[in-house]
Amino acid sequence: MLKELIRMMIQEDKKNFINKTKNLSYYGDFFDPLFLEKDPESLDNKKSAKDIKRLWAAEADHAFMNSVVKIHWLEGSVRPSIADDIVSRINDIKNSSGRDEISTMGYIEEPYVSKWGDIGLVLKGRTTLAANNMDTIYSGYHSMVRNKEDIRNKFKSSGIPKRPTRYSSSSAEHDYIFDRKDFSIYAQNYNEFILDNWKVIGLVFKEADINDIDPKKT
Helix, strand or coil, rough: CCCHHHHHHHHHHHHHHHHHHHCCCECCCCCCCCCCCHHHHHHHHHHHHHHHHHHHHHHHHHHHHHHHHEEEEECCCCCCCCHHHHHHHHHHHHHHCCCCCCCEEEEECCCCCCCCCCCCEEEEEEEEEEEECCHHHCCCCCCCCCCCHHHHCCCCCCCCCCCCCEEEEHHHHEECCCCCCHCHHEEEEECEEEEEEEEEECCCCCEHHHHHHHHCCC
């Protein structure tokens, strides 16, 4: 009886989210992930994107989100030819404040692998949105905006957010993750968990690369 009640409550959370967002539908500009354009459509999309994250946070099982292993993958290798660049990028992330939201892949079982890179940073933080298919969120790359001084100043106190640049309730119902039931093991190589207030707690990398890394530089 208790298990059935819990199951019904979990299903109700997702249903509530879909009902509350059923009238939201937009397809934003991937190259403007923060909706910085001042035209009416972009401003409307920005409001919708913020509403989606707020409503998702209200319905998600955050205990489950905290249990997921979240990894930010770095494209490249630690082999000598490009190791200095990788080590520099690792240190930049390790030394950052963690206020800028960051995209990760979520895992609930090994192997921790990705087609996006051979080296990953294991992060701990607050999940602000999650989906089995990263293209459903399509949050874009902070590299497009991170180094622009006016944008850094705009988000100086809160950090730069990541937002869904597109949304449809049908895609969300299929792909958005609210709890363990929604999480697909088969999508561990293609999902997205957005984190806020995060910190680095570990490193993962291909076994073949382990002898090439210089621990003195990390």
